[in-house]
Amino acid sequence: MTIDVFWRIPTHGEPSSHRSRKPWRGDWSPGNDSARKPGLGGGEDGTTYIDYLAEIARAAEISGFQGGLIPSFPMTDEPWVISAFLARETKTFRFMIPFQPGFLNPVVAARKTASLQRATGGRALYNIITGGGGPQQLWWGDSVPHDDRYTRTTEFLDVVRGVWKGGPFSYQGKFYQVEEAGLPYPLSEEEFPEIYFSGSSDAALASASKHADYYLSWLEPFAALRDKFSRVKERTDVLGRKIKCAVRVDIVARPTEEEAWEEIRRGFENVDPDALARFQGAGERSESVGAARQRDFRPATINSYKDLITESNIWSGFGLLRGGQTQGIVGSYEQVAERLDDLVQLGADAFILAGTPHLEEAYRVGEEVLPLVRGRPSGSAALRAVG
Numbered sequence: 014m015t016i017d018v019f020w021r022i023p024t025h026g027e028p029s030s031h032r033s034r035k036p037w038r039g040d041w042s043p044g045n046d047s048a049r050k051p052g053l054g055g056g057e058d059g060t061t062y063i064d065y066l067a068e069i070a071r072a073a074e075i076s077g078f079q080g081g082l083i084p085s086f087p088m089t090d091e092p093w094v095i096s097a098f099l100a101r102e103t104k105t106f107r108f109m110i111p112f113q114p115g116f117l118n119p120v121v122a123a124r125k126t127a128s129l130q131r132a133t134g135g136r137a138l139y140n141i142i143t144g145g146g147g148p149q150q151l152w153w154g155d156s157v158p159h160d161d162r163y164t165r166t167t168e169f170l171d172v173v174r175g176v177w178k179g180g181p182f183s184y185q186g187k188f189y190q191v192e193e194a195g196l197p198y199p200l201s202e203e204e205f206p207e208i209y210f211s212g213s214s215d216a217a218l219a220s221a222s223k224h225a226d227y228y229l230s231w232l233e234p235f236a237a238l239r240d241k242f243s244r245v246k247e248r249t250d251v252l253g254r255k256i257k258c259a260v261r262v263d264i265v266a267r268p269t270e271e272e273a274w275e276e277i278r279r280g281f282e283n284v285d286p287d288a289l290a291r292f293q294g295a296g297e298r299s300e301s302v303g304a305a306r307q308r309d310f311r312p313a314t315i316n317s318y319k320d321l322i323t324e325s326n327i328w329s330g331f332g333l334l335r336g337g338q339t340q341g342i343v344g345s346y347e348q349v350a351e352r353l354d355d356l357v358q359l360g361a362d363a364f365i366l367a368g369t370p371h372l373e374e375a376y377r378v379g380e381e382v383l384p385l386v387r388g389r390p391s392g393s394a395a396l397r398a399v400g
């Protein structure tokens with residue numbers, strides 16, 4: 014039994030620490046914070062954001078992570094494209110590519126994935142996302158209702174699997190129809206990508222139980238997460254399949270707990286008051302069950318960073334520091350490793366970790382925390398990331 018550990022690639026840019034809002038690394042020009050340097054064309058010193066992302070991927074690879082999640086939101090770069098760039102900069106680093114199935118034709122998706130597998134020696138994985146609805150969904154031009162989007166996701170994965178080994182494969186679904194399709198040799202020989210699957214609604218669990226290798230959740234209070242993992246495992250058992258579980262979690266680890274909380278305190282004091290007001294408000298209109306669960310774990314009133322401590326070493330304000338999910342682990346190296354062990358005990362088989370700035374924190378977490386994670390008590394567990 015191995016525990017797979019991934020890092021995260023900040024394709025939305027990032028500042029040098031939680032304590033600063035700028036400069037943005039890789040595309041910052043001294044004296045001109047807002048200037049965007051061109052990609053491979055190079056800036057004044059030839060260093061660009063893509064070089065910075067490559068440094069992070071290499072740091073994660075060197076310090077023992079198996080690969081990285083390359084997020085996909087309206088404000089990020091495009092993960093398929095970034096993966097292809099980073100593949101040439103790394104040797105074993107695996108690319109977890111989030112995408113909404115509805116935005117791609119499944120036969121095209123199968124072909125581009127197989128090409129990426131062939132070019133990289135099988136280093137691509139999927140993070141299947143189905144979209145939170147609301148304004149963000151319309152931003153992508155998608156008005157399909159929540160549960161229908163999951164039907165579409167299931168059909169999409171039916172087709173990608175169907176054509177993968179070469180077909181001929183025919184399918185008559187509500188969203189997709191194909192006739193005698195199949196990948197050509199040699200693409201048809203490639204490994205099918207492992208599927209991580211995100212979404213907290215019932216519709217998400219139904220789709221995940223059919224197709225996912227790993228059910229992926231943001232960090233939640235431990236009891237809620239244990240319950241969520243058991244539900245998805247039960248649903249998958251009924252189908253005669255097995256599913257593993259994974260947690261995406263932010264980390265602030267320091268030699269002592271005091272130093273870790275000091276980092277959070279300074280980060281919290283640097284938060285824009287408008288962002289704090291938005292965080293305490295209703296949030297963006299969205300149908301996402303997962304996002305609503307995250308909001309429910311926050312206190313009603315926030316006067317200090319301490320109000321956001323929900324359990325030992327758990328802080329629910331990470332969304333304030335850099336957007337996105339809110340729950341993360343804060344503590345000494347030993348404490349962070351213990352909390353990760355607790356998550357293994359409650360059913361996690363894999364982690365996607367992150368810390369700001371992603372470059373230095375990849376080394377720190379990889380070198381200081383991961384070696385302390387014990388995994389399963391049987392002693393048979395090995396971190397695939399650091400093996």
Ligand SMILES: Cc1cc2nc3c(=O)[nH]c(=O)nc-3n(C[C@H](O)[C@H](O)[C@H](O)COP(=O)(O)O)c2cc1C
Pocket residue numbers: 083084085086111141142143144145146211212213214215217229230231261300301302303304
């Ligand atoms: C760990 C994790 C990572 C996610 N990453 C992305 C992402 O990169 N882009 C995105 O649009 N949605 C992302 N999501 C959102 C979900 O995939 C899903 O679309 C959303 O939670 C709505 O589904 P639900 O109502 O079933 O929760 C992520 C969710 C989780 C749990």
